[in-house]
Amino acid sequence: xxxxxxxxxxxxxxxxxxxxxxxxxxxxxxxxxxxxxxxxxxxxxxxxxxxxxxxxxxxxxxxxxxxxxxxxxxxxxxxxxxxxxxxxxxxxxxxxxxxxxxxxxxxxxxxxxxxxxxxxxxxxxxxxxxxxxxxxxxxxxxxxxxxxxxxxxxxxxxxxxxxxxxxxxxxxxxxxxxxxxxxxxxxxxxxxxxxxxxx
Amino acid sequence: xxxxxxxxxxxxxxxxxxxxxxxxxxxxxxxxxxxxxxxxxxxxxxxxxxxxxxxxxxxxxxxxxxxxxxxxxxxxxxxxxxxxxxxxxxxxxxxxxxxxxxxxxxxxxxxxxxxxxxxxxxxxxxxxxxxxxxxxxxxxxxxxxxxxxxxxxxxxxxxxxxxxxxxxxxxxxxxxxxxxxxxxxxxxxxxxxxxxxxx
Numbered sequence: 027x028x029x030x031x032x033x034x035x036x037x038x039x040x041x042x043x044x045x046x047x048x049x050x051x052x053x054x055x056x057x058x059x060x061x062x063x064x065x066x067x068x069x070x071x072x073x074x075x076x077x078x079x080x081x082x083x084x085x086x087x088x089x090x091x092x093x094x095x096x097x098x099x100x101x102x103x104x105x106x107x108x109x110x111x112x113x114x115x116x117x118x119x120x121x122x123x124x125x126x127x128x129x130x131x132x133x134x135x136x137x138x139x140x141x142x143x144x145x146x147x148x149x150x151x152x153x154x155x156x157x158x159x160x161x162x163x164x165x166x167x168x169x170x171x172x173x174x175x176x177x178x179x180x181x182x183x184x185x186x187x188x189x190x191x192x193x194x195x196x197x198x199x200x201x202x203x204x205x206x207x208x209x210x211x212x213x214x215x216x217x218x219x220x221x222x223x224x225x
Numbered sequence: 226x227x228x229x230x231x232x233x234x235x236x237x238x239x240x241x242x243x244x245x246x247x248x249x250x251x252x253x254x255x256x257x258x259x260x261x262x263x264x265x266x267x268x269x270x271x272x273x274x275x276x277x278x279x280x281x282x283x284x285x286x287x288x289x290x291x292x293x294x295x296x297x298x299x300x301x302x303x304x305x306x307x308x309x310x311x312x313x314x315x316x317x318x319x320x321x322x323x324x325x326x327x328x329x330x331x332x333x334x335x336x337x338x339x340x341x342x343x344x345x346x347x348x349x350x351x352x353x354x355x356x357x358x359x360x361x362x363x364x365x366x367x368x369x370x371x372x373x374x375x376x377x378x379x380x381x382x383x384x385x386x387x388x389x390x391x392x393x394x395x396x397x398x399x400x401x402x403x404x405x406x407x408x409x410x411x412x413x414x415x416x417x418x419x420x421x422x423x424x
């Protein structure tokens with residue numbers, strides 16, 4: 027890359043990084059072009075040099091936010107040996123996650139609700155992120171089953187849905203109640219639940 | 226009430242009813258005054274005659290949407306005799322609820338995410354709705370405990386959080402996946418879970 031291309035790349039990344047908390051907090055419609063300009067310190071033309079439109083920037087911002095949050099949720103996973111240990115770590119990481127890794131909380135929840143009826147590009151990104159997250163958990167469960175660690179009588183897909191749904195719902199409750207109580211209660215429940223899946 | 230007051234009242238209710246699906250689908254920032262005018266068939270002044278501002282209309286629309294959804298969720302509850310039967314009905318009502326009772330899905334989830342950083346009036350309404358819903362479920366569990374139907378070793382508040390969180394999270398997943406699979410999976414799990422709480 028030429029020096030100019032490198033600079034362009036880093037400006038692009040900086041715009042994404044600075045836009046992500048805005049979109050994550052205020053949603054797509056609630057994030058104005060002028061707020062994006064203030065956050066990035068750029069004129070409209072400066073932003074449009076890197077993104078064809080607001081939609082493209084919102085999609086890149088979602089990917090950035092999701093990557094940040096995922097990294098925190100998966101932290102330490104490769105060092106765990108068994109399926110149970112991995113599932114417990116995933117739950118613990120989620121429950122104890124430093125709030126505000128990307129300001130505004132879980133980008134999946136935000137984007138799912140925000141883009142429901144609206145932006146199809148954003149919805150597709152969020153859906154892909156959810157599918158990846160679900161696959162990751164389901165694979166751990168299936169591996170646990172084939173290793174004889176987890177019961178054969180469970181459906182990996184269903185267990186995954188229960189874990190993801192209760193964690194995300196707890197985030198919603200915690201957000202309204204401005205408290206981590208719901209997330210911690212759900213974490214305790216899921217820990218017990220996951221232990222009950224042992225063969 | 227005079228005839229004029231009655232007519233004013235019914236216009237007010239009509240505006241609320243017609244605005245509720247808009248706010249529920251598009252959020253507070255995403256619902257423009259012009260969309261509200263189109264939906265109600267009124268000029269701006271006609272709306273402002275009944276509501277001091279958009280915020281007041283959004284709050285009334287939330288209350289309407291929540292009441293509609295709650296009625297459906299609590300349907301048949303008084304005819305159930307025991308705590309277990311009541312909890313199973315609540316779960317079934319939630320899972321099987323006709324989608325689009327108020328277009329846009331669960332107003333609690335929508336408003337929690339939408340008003341997170343934004344409108345404090347709306348957030349307060351959503352929080353109150355959540356508190357009422359949680360109390361209703363917790364009371365059923367506590368009654369079940371004092372009747373000896375449910376185990377003494379459970380924490381009614383925690384069980385309530387698990388139920389509400391997993392249902393709401395399943396709504397979020399279902400919305401992204403445009404499918405009722407997640408809600409049905411969570412329903413099956415919760416049914417088993419609630420049965421396991423028997424004394």
